[in-house]
Amino acid sequence: MMFHKRNRICCIAAAALLLTACADAGSSAAESKPETTPAAQSAETTTGGIETTTDALAETTTDAAGTTTTAAVTTGDSRTTAASTTTAAQQTAPEISDEPVAFSNYFRIEQVLPIRCKGTVTAPDGLNMRAEPSTSGKKIKLIKDGTELEVEGIVLTGSIYSYEDRWLKVKSGSDEGYMLAEYVNCVCTEKPETLSMENRVALGSILYYQGMRLVNDFHREGGVPNLNRTGRTNEEGFEKLTPKKTIAKLREEYHIYFAKAFPDDFDYCYHQETDGYLWTATGYGDNVLLDYVELNRLDKSEDSALTYNVTVHWRKDDDFFDYPEYEEMVFRLVYEDGSWKIAEMKSLY
Secondary structure, eight states: OOOOOHHHHTOOOOOTTTHHHHHTOTGGGOTTOTTSOHHHHHHHSOOSOOOOOEEEEEEEEEOTTOOEEEEEEEEEEEOOOOEEOOOGGGTSOOOOOSSOEEGGGTOOTTEEEEEEEEEEEOOTTOEEEESSSSTTSOEEEEEOTTOEEEEEEEEESSOTTOGGGEEEEEEETTEEEEEEGGGEEEEOOOOGGGOOHHHHHHHHHHHHHHHHHHHHHHHHSTTOTTOOOOOOBOTTSEEEOSSOOOHHHHHHHHTTTBOTTSOOOHHHHEEEOTTSOEEEEOOOOOOTTEEEEEEEEEEEEOSSEEEEEEEEEEOOOTTTOOOOSEEEEEEEEEEETTEEEEEEEOOOO
């Protein structure tokens, strides 16, 4: 992960469909207060959900290992329903091919791709659990910020790189439903040998986009989503952060999600003053040429590591930068200290 000058170190590129919404998304998670931020309006004014042009039929196949899978195939015009896809592979993982695996072979609109994780709601005003993976779905209950819950899988209702199209199937107490993935921090403790290919695709999909948001949270907001600053700037070009936080505490929280060897560079982003507050470097900016990033392939499965491919699409502007229109990057997870953590990911400053 590359970092530039101090006055640019804490800026995260704004992907049109993903990262801009993430930077100020804390209160947008509170579905009861959609007027709080532009991101909230984007997330909460979506009506009718995502309409598909398919009729769902059941197609059952059995592979060489004897694992039976039921999948949806499409033929006509209607809205599919979310259905959990569970197989024996979740208990005993089948042989995993060394060949690259395209995500499109596993993701089907509004089907649950299974993975078991521990989730924590990160929405200051709470986040609604809904009966369907849609902002127009019936509200089951409002889950408070900081609440821990069980994550059972990820659901797509559109494009994988659009934050409003990615939902988690969750369970909180006796309640089960769907929550926007953008506002739930996930930690997966599933051992590498227990993960099926479906699990691996789901795990990468959750942790990559979560990681992009968390880098922004930790390097620009002091690890707190939607943090309100005082607006005061000192003579060194730093802005005061609240609540009180130390660099040591920031690192401790950071490495819940990122591997020990993953760089943080907090000493460049923050300044600890005698008043006990962290001050974050000013001079934020966004790379306006970034269109979107998409995690689209699992390239390699090792004993304790998973390597994925990311495609970046840049807007063409020959007068500004001589970038290729598409660029491929590596995203890598490692199983460290009993959970999956981000070991390699290029931050798009």
